[in-house]
Amino acid sequence: MTELTESAVRAALARVDDPEIRKPITELGMVRNITIADDGTVDIGIYLTVAGCPMRSEISDRVTRAAADVPGVAAVRVELDVMSDEQRTELRRSLRGDSADPVIPFAQPGSMTRVYAVASGKGGVGKSSVTVNLAASMAARGLSVGVLDADIYGHSVPRMMGTDARPTQVEKMIMPPISHDVRLISIAMFTNNNAPVVWRGPMLHRALQQFLADVFWGDLDVLLLDLPPGTGDIAISVAQLIPGAEILVVTTPQQAAAEVAERAGAIALQTRQRITGVIENMSWLELPDGTRMEIFGAGGGEAVAANLTRAMGADVPLLGQVPLDTAVREAGDEGTPIVLSGPDTPAGTALNAIAEKLSIRKRGLAGMSLSIDPAGR
Ligand SMILES: Nc1ncnc2c1ncn2[C@@H]1O[C@H](COP(=O)(O)OP(=O)(O)OP(=O)(O)O)[C@@H](O)[C@H]1O
Numbered sequence: 449m450t451e452l453t454e455s456a457v458r459a460a461l462a463r464v465d466d467p468e469i470r471k472p473i474t475e476l477g478m479v480r481n482i483t484i485a486d487d488g489t490v491d492i493g494i495y496l497t498v499a500g501c502p503m504r505s506e507i508s509d510r511v512t513r514a515a516a517d518v519p520g521v522a523a524v525r526v527e528l529d530v531m532s533d534e535q536r537t538e539l540r541r542s543l544r545g546d547s548a549d550p551v552i553p554f555a556q557p558g559s560m561t562r563v564y565a566v567a568s569g570k571g572g573v574g575k576s577s578v579t580v581n582l583a584a585s586m587a588a589r590g591l592s593v594g595v596l597d598a599d600i601y602g603h604s605v606p607r608m609m610g611t612d613a614r615p616t617q618v619e620k621m622i623m624p625p626i627s628h629d630v631r632l633i634s635i636a637m638f639t640n641n642n643a644p645v646v647w648r649g650p651m652l653h654r655a656l657q658q659f660l661a662d663v664f665w666g667d668l669d670v671l672l673l674d675l676p677p678g679t680g681d682i683a684i685s686v687a688q689l690i691p692g693a694e695i696l697v698v699t700t701p702q703q704a705a706a707e708v709a710e711r712a713g714a715i716a717l718q719t720r721q722r723i724t725g726v727i728e729n730m731s732w733l734e735l736p737d738g739t740r741m742e743i744f745g746a747g748g749g750e751a752v753a754a755n756l757t758r759a760m761g762a763d764v765p766l767l768g769q770v771p772l773d774t775a776v777r778e779a780g781d782e783g784t785p786i787v788l789s790g791p792d793t794p795a796g797t798a799l800n801a802i803a804e805k806l807s808i809r810k811r812g813l814a815g816m817s818l819s820i821d822p823a824g825r
Pocket of ligand 1 (some may be wrong): 570571573575576578601602604673676770772774777780795
């Protein structure tokens with residue numbers, strides 16, 4: 449029988465990731481001590497990043513499971529401790545580098561993250577529903593995905609993703625809750641009891657900047673921004689803060705919605721941002737006999753795509769049409785997006801197909817930026 453050693457237990461713990469930071473706890477300085485008794489009982493001391501860490505029982509379970517698997521271990525006891533200020537500073541430094549001022553990682557040259565700003569001309573067209581479904585679908589495809597809910601007027605993303613978790617703060621870093629494998633930050637997480645937020649342009653700009661810079665997003669393949677409806681200041685802020693962000697326009701087939709969506713897109717002309725495409729939502733309702741009832745008319749998405757193509761002088765495709773389906777709303781209310789809870793429904797299929805078109809990693813096989821890009825950027 450092989451002898452039970454501290455290094456064997458440590459090797460097992462190296463496979464335990466912190467649930468929020470998603471890096472091995474051994475690399476994060478979270479293992480305080482490993483003590484092995486003669487009878488095979490292993491005592492493990494673990495440093496939590498903050499007292500009252502919401503993940504404490506999850507971390508304790510993961511550590512117990514990993515250690516229990518080591519041959520020769522008879523029992524595992526985990527003692528939770530909390531990092532000192534110095535340890536937290538050290539952790540922040542190891543994750544963030546030494547820079548005193550947090551920077552927006554997505555605005556740095558060579559950033560590997562594709563940033564999609566989801567915009568619509570008016571409210572209620574399903575922008576948030578589209579955002580959470582694209583995010584969940586891309587994450588299910590193995591991409592590392594984040595969502596920033598910047599829709600201060602109707603921050604519905606946490607509910608649609610089924611989480612009411614609050615972010616943990618380590619030093620000045622905000623750890624986003626993770627739901628359906630998507631890292632999530634919403635203004636709703638920073639307000640009391642869903643109180644409406646009345647913020648003017650400069651405050652919004654500051655909030656957005658903070659969420660982009662202070663949140664520990666990790667190495668994202670894709671970040672989706674759920675913007676407030678309209679062509680307001682926030683679209684300009686996005687362009688200033690992340691010049692490489694691309695725009696996805698969500699509209700309904702209704703002509704009026706199409707007109708406002710176009711205005712939302714027109715701002716991209718001024719800010720020189722790329723419009724990746726148009727998504728038409730609420731396109732039709734499928735009746736039990738299989739016929740389609742076009743409740744909001746027809747052709748809006750096609751018209752917006754054609755007009756934006758003309759205005760931008762570059763192809764702006766209609767990426768897909770998502771039918772009206774009560775299952776979309778129910779899935780949102782229940783906190784599991786339809787792409788996961790009903791992937792074979794017409795709406796789930798349409799949203800998954802759009803997500804597939806957008807799931808293009810910037811990073812190459814060696815983690816380096818490729819000089820060619822299938823989407824022609
Ligand atoms: N394809 C669809 N079928 C059925 N219901 C839908 C569909 N898309 C969205 N909905 C429902 O419509 C309502 C509005 O959607 P959502 O909140 O996503 O819109 P929004 O454009 O983000 O609105 P706002 O920006 O004003 O908050 C929600 O109740 C949502 O569940």
